Amino acid sequence: QKSSQNAAAPLSNELDMSAYWMPFTANRQFKANPRVLVEAQGMHYTAMDGRKVLDGVAGLWCVNAGHGRREIAEAVERQLLTMDYATAFQIGHPGAFELAARIARIAPEGLDRVFFANSGSEAVESALKIALAYHHARGQAQRTRFVGREKGYHGCNFGGMSVGGLVNNRRAFGALLPYVDYLPHTLDIKRNAFTKGQPEHGAELADALEGIIALHGADTIAGVIVEPMSGSAGVILPPKGYLERLRAICDRHGLLLIFDEVITGFGRMGAAFASQALGVTPDIFTVAKGITNGAIPMGAAIAKREIHDAIMQGPEHVIELFHGYTYSGHPVACAAGLATLDIYESEGLFERAAALAPVWEEAVHSLKGEPHVVDIRNTGIVAGMELEPRADGAGKRAFDVYQDCFANGVLVRQGGEIIALSPPLIVTESQVGEIVDALRNALRRVA
Numbered sequence: 289q290k291s292s293q294n295a296a297a298p299l300s301n302e303l304d305m306s307a308y309w310m311p312f313t314a315n316r317q318f319k320a321n322p323r324v325l326v327e328a329q330g331m332h333y334t335a336m337d338g339r340k341v342l343d344g345v346a347g348l349w350c351v352n353a354g355h356g357r358r359e360i361a362e363a364v365e366r367q368l369l370t371m372d373y374a375t376a377f378q379i380g381h382p383g384a385f386e387l388a389a390r391i392a393r394i395a396p397e398g399l400d401r402v403f404f405a406n407s408g409s410e411a412v413e414s415a416l417k418i419a420l421a422y423h424h425a426r427g428q429a430q431r432t433r434f435v436g437r438e439k440g441y442h443g444c445n446f447g448g449m450s451v452g453g454l455v456n457n458r459r460a461f462g463a464l465l466p467y468v469d470y471l472p473h474t475l476d477i478k479r480n481a482f483t484k485g486q487p488e489h490g491a492e493l494a495d496a497l498e499g500i501i502a503l504h505g506a507d508t509i510a511g512v513i514v515e516p517m518s519g520s521a522g523v524i525l526p527p528k529g530y531l532e533r534l535r536a537i538c539d540r541h542g543l544l545l546i547f548d549e550v551i552t553g554f555g556r557m558g559a560a561f562a563s564q565a566l567g568v569t570p571d572i573f574t575v576a577k578g579i580t581n582g583a584i585p586m587g588a589a590i591a592k593r594e595i596h597d598a599i600m601q602g603p604e605h606v607i608e609l610f611h612g613y614t615y616s617g618h619p620v621a622c623a624a625g626l627a628t629l630d631i632y633e634s635e636g637l638f639e640r641a642a643a644l645a646p647v648w649e650e651a652v653h654s655l656k657g658e659p660h661v662v663d664i665r666n667t668g669i670v671a672g673m674e675l676e677p678r679a680d681g682a683g684k685r686a687f688d689v690y691q692d693c694f695a696n697g698v699l700v701r702q703g704g705e706i707i708a709l710s711p712p713l714i715v716t717e718s719q720v721g722e723i724v725d726a727l728r729n730a731l732r733r734v735a
């Protein structure tokens with residue numbers, strides 16, 4: 289049924305799609321067979337042809353409180369009409385201070401200094417630069433090397449791309465940051481297939497960090513950046529004990545441990561942040577996405593107070609950290625962020641995610657045994673399902689499954705051979721069932 293508001297919207301085949309160069313999209317394939325969304329409310333989108341589509345991925349891991357939240361829209365409107373913008377450089381506005389304080393309150397103990405950016409990618413650049421500036425301020429300017437991890441995703445700007453470990457994101461872009469080394473990834477389907485939650489095997493993979501340190505010398509390394517749970521690479525959980533080992537090695541050698549929580553932040557894993565869900569505390573972490581429920585772009589790097597304080601030196605009239613964006617702490621994004629945190633808190637959404645997690649786990653693992661499923665991984669309200677590749681091309685089977693689900697009213701995410709699921713934290717048990725049924729049917733239909 290067509291929605292009344294958009295009844296006059298042109299059908300997608302009447303849209304001129306040529307000018308828009310779409311991000312992370314197979315443009316030619318898409319434009320030959322477009323999927324266009326026009327409305328969103330609660331757990332559902334409305335497609336341009338009027339069909340309802342259940343959102344199995346919270347937009348893109350960001351709309352944790354569900355779509356169309358009036359409280360956020362009203363806060364944004366109020367802020368736009370009160371003060372649309374003020375420079376963030378040498379000027380403040382109340383919302384930025386309030387939001388930073390609110391984030392500090394729910395962050396792990398000791399991480400209470402918040403540097404705002406406008407996306408996950410910028411949050412990562414900010415975190416890397418803060419790490420370098422910290423060592424520089426402490427007289428260790430030679431610590432310029434970073435350690436990332438294979439299959440890591442840290443956004444697509446040059447710093448994040450350099451420490452990231454997804455080959456397609458790097459291949460076309462030539463020389464990157466010169467001083468980066470990589471830990472092995474922790475995906476081990478042979479030993480860990482169909483594990484519920486954190487896998488048993490692989491903690492020892494963290495010891496590769498000792499080898500990297502031995503090769504380059506600890507005094508050349510600024511820090512280690514990992515996603516506590518790799519999202520983009522296909523929901524790869526840290527083996528039990530792995531993050532603890534990374535933490536211990538970093539401590540032993542004076543390396544900063546940076547967690548990229550752009551996906552895992554704000555309740556996805558059943559706690560405010562993955563570090564709390566997993567019990568390992570980083571020195572700096574990044575957030576974005578869920579910070580504003582996806583409504584307004586925003587990101588942040590959040591550092592331990594000692595890191596901040598070490599950089600606060602030199603003459604008081606001199607800027608301590610020469611870094612920031614025109615839109616750092618944008619008043620409208622801050623208003624959206626504050627309204628979002630209010631919703632998370634008043635509706636207890638992080639606790640809701642934790643309570644629903646066992647139901648979610650059982651539901652997604654019920655797909656074990658369906659055609660071509662080689663692994664299912666889950667935590668909190670997130671899951672990844674890996675399919676056997678098909679002879680006609682990498683990722684083609686998973687893309688067919690994705691398309692089948694979309695045609696049948698459920699939006700999932702596909703990357704390579706993986707289908708990822710991360711619905712808004714307001715998802716009901718029956719909607720969990722709908723998502724899983726759509727996948728089951730798709731798997732049985734797709735060759």
Ligand code: PLP
Nearest residue numbers: 407408409441442443548550551
């Ligand atoms: N870091 C991680 C772990 C992410 O998953 C993403 C995006 O998915 C990013 C960084 C980049 O965020 P953005 O697309 O907002 O720049």
